[in-house]
Amino acid sequence: MEPSSSTIEPAIGQSRLVSLSRLEKAPWWSLGLALVWLWVFYSILNVNVYHDAFVFISEGIGLTVRIAVSAYLIAVSLGLVLGLGRVSKNIVIYNLAMMYVEVIRGLPMLIIVLYGAYVVVPAIENLLTNFFPDLSLAGLDDSMRGAIGLGLGYAAFEAEIFRAGIQSIERGQMEAARSLGMSYAQAMRYIILPQAIRRILPPLGNDLISILKDSSLVSALAVRELTQMAKLNRGRTFLSLESYNTVAFFYLTMTLFLSMVVKFVERRLKIER
Amino acid sequence: MSVTGPIIQIENVHKRFGKVRALCGVGLSVQRGEVLVVIGPSGSGKSTMLRCINGLEFVDSGRVIVDGIPVTHATANINAVRVEVGIVFQQFNLFPHLTVLQNLTVAQRIVRKRTPVESERVARELLAKVGIPEKADAPPAQLSGGQQQRVAIARALAMNPKIMLFDEPTSALDPEMIKEVLDTMLLLVKEGMTMVVVSHEMGFARAAATRIIFMDEGTLIEDTTPDILFSNPREERTKAFLSKILH
Numbered sequence: 001m002e003p004s005s006s007t008i009e010p011a012i013g014q015s016r017l018v019s020l021s022r023l024e025k026a027p028w029w030s031l032g033l034a035l036v037w038l039w040v041f042y043s044i045l046n047v048n049v050y051h052d053a054f055v056f057i058s059e060g061i062g063l064t065v066r067i068a069v070s071a072y073l074i075a076v077s078l079g080l081v082l083g084l085g086r087v088s089k090n091i092v093i094y095n096l097a098m099m100y101v102e103v104i105r106g107l108p109m110l111i112i113v114l115y116g117a118y119v120v121v122p123a124i125e126n127l128l129t130n131f132f133p134d135l136s137l138a139g140l141d142d143s144m145r146g147a148i149g150l151g152l153g154y155a156a157f158e159a160e161i162f163r164a165g166i167q168s169i170e171r172g173q174m175e176a177a178r179s180l181g182m183s184y185a186q187a188m189r190y191i192i193l194p195q196a197i198r199r200i201l202p203p204l205g206n207d208l209i210s211i212l213k214d215s216s217l218v219s220a221l222a223v224r225e226l227t228q229m230a231k232l233n234r235g236r237t238f239l240s241l242e243s244y245n246t247v248a249f250f251y252l253t254m255t256l257f258l259s260m261v262v263k264f265v266e267r268r269l270k271i272e273r
Numbered sequence: 274m275s276v277t278g279p280i281i282q283i284e285n286v287h288k289r290f291g292k293v294r295a296l297c298g299v300g301l302s303v304q305r306g307e308v309l310v311v312i313g314p315s316g317s318g319k320s321t322m323l324r325c326i327n328g329l330e331f332v333d334s335g336r337v338i339v340d341g342i343p344v345t346h347a348t349a350n351i352n353a354v355r356v357e358v359g360i361v362f363q364q365f366n367l368f369p370h371l372t373v374l375q376n377l378t379v380a381q382r383i384v385r386k387r388t389p390v391e392s393e394r395v396a397r398e399l400l401a402k403v404g405i406p407e408k409a410d411a412p413p414a415q416l417s418g419g420q421q422q423r424v425a426i427a428r429a430l431a432m433n434p435k436i437m438l439f440d441e442p443t444s445a446l447d448p449e450m451i452k453e454v455l456d457t458m459l460l461l462v463k464e465g466m467t468m469v470v471v472s473h474e475m476g477f478a479r480a481a482a483t484r485i486i487f488m489d490e491g492t493l494i495e496d497t498t499p500d501i502l503f504s505n506p507r508e509e510r511t512k513a514f515l516s517k518i519l520h
Contacts, residue, residue: 175329176366180380180432181356190379195370 033256040249053233053246060229061250067147067225068212074151075211076204079158084188086163097159104156113217116149117142143225146218154211161203165196198269205262209255216251226250278341280305280436280467281326286335288321295321296332297491305435308462309469310478310499313488314514319471322488323438326469327358340435356384359429360438363445365421367413373400373424374409377431385432392431399427403457419450423457430461437461439470475519479503487511 044050085097104112121140169192177187197204216227224232230247234240281303288296295318303309311319324330325337328344328351337344342354368376377396381387387395400406403423405416413421422442429437439458443451455477461468462481472478478485478499485502487495487510495502495511503519506512 172362172364172366173368176362176368177380178352179327179329179355179358179360180428181352181384182380183352186383190383191368195368198370 030260037253044246044249049237049239049242050246053237053239053242056233057226057229057243057246057250060224060226063143063223063225064212064215065254067143067150067215067218067223068208070144070147071150071154071215072208072211074148075154075158075207078151078155080162082155082159083162083166086159087166101156101159104153105160107153109150109153109214110217110220112153113146113149114220116152117145117221120152121145121148142221143218143223146221146223147215150211150214150218154207154214157207158204161200161207162196165200166192168199169195201266201269202262205258205266208262209258212254212258213251279303280340281469282336282338283322283325284336284338286322286325286332286337288318288325288330288332294491296325298335299488299491299493300335301486301493301496303436303467303469305467306465307467307483308481309484309486310482311469311471311486311488312473312475312478312514313494316490317488318491319488320440323360323440323469323471326436326438327355327360329360352384356432357435358438359432359434359436360440361422361425361429361442363441365413365418365425365445367421367425367428369413372410372412373405373416376413376424377428380428381431395431396427399430400424402430402460403427404453417450418446419453422446422450422454426454426457426461436467436469439468439472441471441473443472443474473518475503487514489514 044054082097082100085093086101088094088097107115125140166188173191173195174187177191178184182190215225218225219228219231222228226247230243233246234243237243279302281301283299283301286296286299287294297318299318299322301322311323313319321330325332326339326344328348331344331346339354340357342348344351344354348354367373368379371379374393374396377399378389378392381392381395382389385392397406397409400409403426405420405423408416408420408424413424416424426437426442442458443454446454451474455474458468458470458477459481470477470482482499485497485499486493487502487506487508489510495506495508497507501507502511503515506515
């Protein structure tokens, strides 16, 4: 056994190290950023043209958020299914999933949004009215059609993220689960996926931020979300600088805030190995 | 299910991994209550043979029959077979996202369909048996290697299997933790559990094995009792191997 003094010394040194790194990790940059943000916000509200632009363009926030959230939910759920398909041993499922991912990833997101809204959704509507003639999907407005298109596009990327997460879990985990008598599905649900999902929270969170930004593509459908409102404002005031600065401010506010939320969630769910 | 006859029957099995021949015509029969220790150099096929018993690997030809049920690709309910065969891995393979207690109860609940109360009772009993009841609510990462392996043993036992397989259970442990795991295994031997153990721990083999098997290059070379193997093995290759590892 080592003498007690030498076992105490490292402990003190360690705690000093810990407090130092916490100091370094304190987000000074975010404090600075918050101050800048407050200054910008204040300025916007006090300069007439900016104030105007702010009020006009802010109407688009609601739709932007709705589109982003809906698209994300579609992307993640479909992505999970596709991801499982990509690791499946069933040759039909594997190839179908593979085809979807490869094709969708090869197309520009704008094309997919347009395709989703003007081809896929009407096709599904036709299909559904054949089976359920009473159901009316005509109420699905353009913003949701755009969101569906966006969700279908991002699903391909989430599929790859899920696949990577699942494959990163060591074989021994699946072997242990199967050896206890669990079926493949049970092993996936109780053992593999819970671990995989915690591992891929960073890229999943990043894609939420990405989708928020790509919601601007839905402006191509003349939906009155943020980007469209910015364009309209420029149209009616001829003030490009003010319009686009304001909309940039909105987007940045949302993405930076989301970034912080994602980091927070990541930290809370980390598993010690 | 057969009440008489061997509980594990391996007949003339062959298995390749690509070009590598892992098992070449291995045959083996294990009766209930026997404790079989399998020794041999690495690459001899010991682990492969073990993993064929609970269907983690499937043989290319030959038969593997566990408790009367053949273990093949086509086995209708392979999960039912696996429930009866517990296995302990070299790398423990505990579930890191669950507590120690949950590691023991998860399979009980979703496979054996036991109630939460019953599974927890069984789990706590087993944790006490392997000597670490106080660690029930800890995540596995907080336990030492020896403790983790004992949890792994308890986890396998929680399913009340008929057979326990051990794939080099102490090879990944620091020397001072090997004894606690071997002692736990000795407890099982005393209770009459049918065990097949792949291990390099000769002390354990001498003390606990009813039979020792020596494998080399995918073939079963010798199959005798510990007394005979350690004092006067029949085969040359066995003698050569033993002279290298007994020091």
